[in-house]
Amino acid sequence: MTGSLSAVLRFARATGDLHSLSTADIRLIALAHTLEVARHGDVALRALPDLPSVRKGNAPAAKELPGWNETGDKWADMDRLAEEDLAEQELAGKLAAFACTMCDRHGA
Numbered sequence: 001m002t003g004s005l006s007a008v009l010r011f012a013r014a015t016g017d018l019h020s021l022s023t024a025d026i027r028l029i030a031l032a033h034t035l036e037v038a039r040h041g042d043v044a045l046r047a048l049p050d051l052p053s054v055r056k057g058n059a060p061a062a063k064e065l066p067g068w069n070e071t072g073d074k075w076a077d078m079d080r081l082a083e084e085d086l087a088e089q090e091l092a093g094k095l096a097a098f099a100c101t102m103c104d105r106h107g108a
Helices: 002-015 023-040 075-106
Strands: none
Touching: 002 023
16 A cells, blocks of 8 residues: 555645645545555556646637726716615615514514
8 A cells, every 4th residue: 555655645746735635535545546456457547647738729708897997988887786786785784684673572
């Protein structure tokens, strides 16, 4: 199992996951590695992770977010949305306060 343990540690270091794995995690993964090698050999196991690939080509168009790259012509829309959000928050607060008073009155 020493070979499996070193293989797991090497792989976890290469992926940057070593810091987030506990000793029990590492030992369990090493045990699974040992069983896999004993049963099927190590031909299907990678010694190191694949390098991340960078997708080339045109990226899909990003959704336009309100407030980003605005020139000022849509500020009225953003103000209206902000006022609607504030009104919704105030209503939610009033409903929560009302629910609390109802619970207090009925002993719930």
